[in-house]
Amino acid sequence: MHPSIRRLAVAVLCALSATLACSVAQEPKPDEETPAQRDARMGWWREARFGMFIHWGVYSVPAGTYDGKQIPGIGEWIMNRGKIPVAEYRRFAKQFNPVKYDPDAWVRLAKEAGMKYLVITSKHHDGFAMFDSKASDWNIVKATPYGRDVLKPLAEACQKHGIKLGFYYSQAQDWNNPGGAAAGGHWDKAQAGDMDEYIRNVAAPQVKEILSNYGKLAILWWDTPVDMTKERVDMLLPLLKLQPGIITNNRLGGGYRGDSDTPEQHIPATGMPGRDWETCMTMNDTWGYKSYDDHWKSTETLLRNLVDIASKGGNYLLNVGPTSEGLIPQPSVERLKEVGKWMKVNGEAIYGTTASPFKQLPWGRCTKKALLVSTKLYLHVFTWPTDGKLLAPGLRSAVEQAYLLADAKGTPLATEATDQGLVVSVPAKAPDSLSSTVVLRLKGDPDIEPVLLTQKEDGTLALPALEAVVHGDTAQYESGGGKDNIGFWLNPNDWVEWQFKATQTGKFDVTAEIASQGTGSFELRLGNQKLKGTAPNTGDYTKFRKVSLGTLEIRESGKASLEVRPVAAGWQPINLKSVTFKPAR
Ligand code: FHN
Numbered sequence: 243m244h245p246s247i248r249r250l251a252v253a254v255l256c257a258l259s260a261t262l263a264c265s266v267a268q269e270p271k272p273d274e275e276t277p278a279q280r281d282a283r284m285g286w287w288r289e290a291r292f293g294m295f296i297h298w299g300v301y302s303v304p305a306g307t308y309d310g311k312q313i314p315g316i317g318e319w320i321m322n323r324g325k326i327p328v329a330e331y332r333r334f335a336k337q338f339n340p341v342k343y344d345p346d347a348w349v350r351l352a353k354e355a356g357m358k359y360l361v362i363t364s365k366h367h368d369g370f371a372m373f374d375s376k377a378s379d380w381n382i383v384k385a386t387p388y389g390r391d392v393l394k395p396l397a398e399a400c401q402k403h404g405i406k407l408g409f410y411y412s413q414a415q416d417w418n419n420p421g422g423a424a425a426g427g428h429w430d431k432a433q434a435g436d437m438d439e440y441i442r443n444v445a446a447p448q449v450k451e452i453l454s455n456y457g458k459l460a461i462l463w464w465d466t467p468v469d470m471t472k473e474r475v476d477m478l479l480p481l482l483k484l485q486p487g488i489i490t491n492n493r494l495g496g497g498y499r500g501d502s503d504t505p506e507q508h509i510p511a512t513g514m515p516g517r518d519w520e521t522c523m524t525m526n527d528t529w530g531y532k533s534y535d536d537h538w539k540s541t542e543t544l545l546r547n548l549v550d551i552a553s554k555g556g557n558y559l560l561n562v563g564p565t566s567e568g569l570i571p572q573p574s575v576e577r578l579k580e581v582g583k584w585m586k587v588n589g590e591a592i593y594g595t596t597a598s599p600f601k602q603l604p605w606g607r608c609t610k611k612a613l614l615v616s617t618k619l620y621l622h623v624f625t626w627p628t629d630g631k632l633l634a635p636g637l638r639s640a641v642e643q644a645y646l647l648a649d650a651k652g653t654p655l656a657t658e659a660t661d662q663g664l665v666v667s668v669p670a671k672a673p674d675s676l677s678s679t680v681v682l683r684l685k686g687d688p689d690i691e692p693v694l695l696t697q698k699e700d701g702t703l704a705l706p707a708l709e710a711v712v713h714g715d716t717a718q719y720e721s722g723g724g725k726d727n728i729g730f731w732l733n734p735n736d737w738v739e740w741q742f743k744a745t746q747t748g749k750f751d752v753t754a755e756i757a758s759q760g761t762g763s764f765e766l767r768l769g770n771q772k773l774k775g776t777a778p779n780t781g782d783y784t785k786f787r788k789v790s791l792g793t794l795e796i797r798e799s800g801k802a803s804l805e806v807r808p809v810a811a812g813w814q815p816i817n818l819k820s821v822t823f824k825p826a827r
Pocket residue numbers: 316318319465466506522529
């Protein structure tokens with residue numbers, strides 16, 4: 243099924259089950275909350291912007307290897323991927339003895355990195371509780387030589403160092419407790435059982451335990467809501483009342499949207515306007531420890547991800563996967579310390595900031611902070627200008643102050659208002675090769691004139707999906723996982739438009755990059771000219787083909803707009819990556 247259609251179906255089902263759930267589920271929030279109450283509840287989380295994810299469990303013992311073979315995939319899934327029988331997997335617990343576990347050091351590391359909260363797997367899909375549980379003996383106290391609850395001292399360390407604590411809990415997927423493997427498939431009859439009973443007798447009591455026994459909890463992080471009907475959700479949702487003010491994500495299921503959306507391993511190109519969101523990401527390729535995964539992201543990548551996410555209004559939940567001895571891998575420690583060094587100087591440009599008012603910046607990113615009568619823009623410069631001139635494109639506001647965040651003295655930088663926008667004169671050398679911050683304090687709200695796309699010197703005009711203005715209900719810009727296109731284009735009344743500044747007139751050959759599983763027709767409109775097009779059936783919504791659409795004439799210089807509109811009759815969705823004009827030969 244086309245992914246867009248599947249998503250629509252899921253959305254419809256979710257909406258439907260959310261409506262039905264009203265009569266059953268007692269969602270304590272956000273229905274009963276005013277927007278101001280919600281803002282107050284989410285306040286610390288929006289301020290924080292950066293948190294630590296910890297995937298830790300029995301899977302750190304095999305650490306990616308079972309029966310002498312390296313098991314492909316993420317480390318915490320080894321039981322499932324290796325189809326390890328329950329009794330055999332349970333033997334790994336006998337070797338789980340994290341004698342080097344130092345929760346205080348973990349929390350100090352998170353704090354040193356500039357993180358404000360952490361979320362640890364209290365129970366992952368292998369069903370192993372990292373806490374003392376009365377609901378199942380498959381827990382760290384009863385099944386390991388270590389014999390102690392690891393969450394308790396972590397909660398204490400968080401409390402001591404002022405770090406908010408969250409628990410991850412896999413509510414629907416449990417490969418050890420009978421009935422919990424329904425969602426992920428069985429491979430051992432020991433897993434057989436009834437999922438409702440599993441939720442009633444294991445998941446719900448355990449959620450009650452983690453919400454009751456560790457003091458103030460900031461976050462409950464659900465995961466993989468497979469087969470979570472509203473009846474099952476109803477067994478868990480009321481428990482949240484045990485922790486007033488708790489923040490939950492969107493992965494409980496049953497139509498419950500929670501407080502935050504959770505893009506995983508990617509950063510949405512245009513953020514998620516109107517929603518709180520948090521990208522969770524690994525530092526290498528696995529969440530749970532794998533002894534041979536050395537595919538570490540560089541500090542530069544991690545740091546720029548953090549900046550990128552903040553510039554789109556989201557949080558970054560960055561993962562570490564400790565070993566079975568209780569150590570956070572050294573490459574993670576090093577990177578976190580380096581990020582922390584940067585945060586010491588530049589943290590002001592991350593914490594409590596909101597999304598960039600610029601659509602795109604060729605040299606980096608921007609974050610924003612509204613003050614009483616002024617606004618601070620933080621220009622995060624990844625590519626330092628070689629000519630010492632940094633252009634904030636289209637910025638028309640009066641500048642009260644401009645300086646480098648790394649300059650403790652706050653030496654003023656010269657600024658100049660130009661046709662293109664505000665130009666800041668910066669020193670020849672970047673203060674930080676990873677990302678340097680230029681602060682602009684503006685009078686009032688930023689006044690930014692949108693910068694129009696324009697033709698290249700040879701007359702070529704490139705109109706990429708990211709720059710399109712989308713009109714309608716379903717069509718939207720999609721990115722990540724090889725996508726960079728307008729997709730989800732189910733409604734033939736939706737249309738897209740590019741505004742551009744024509745500098746060269748004449749006739750142009752027009753092409754478009756399209757992926758589709760049908761041959762829907764559409765129309766390009768430029769002023770009163772129209773051009774018909776038919777999508778190629780590329781067989782896959784991620785396989786794009788360039789199609790020639792014919793010729794259009796740019797008749798005069800200046801502002802213009804190109805529209806792409808479906809032809810309603812027989813419309814079949816297309817994914818549109820770009821439209822290009824090239825001077826006709
Ligand atoms: O299956 C899990 C995975 O192991 C990991 O915990 C991630 C983290 O977001 N969540 C699930 C996949 O979405």
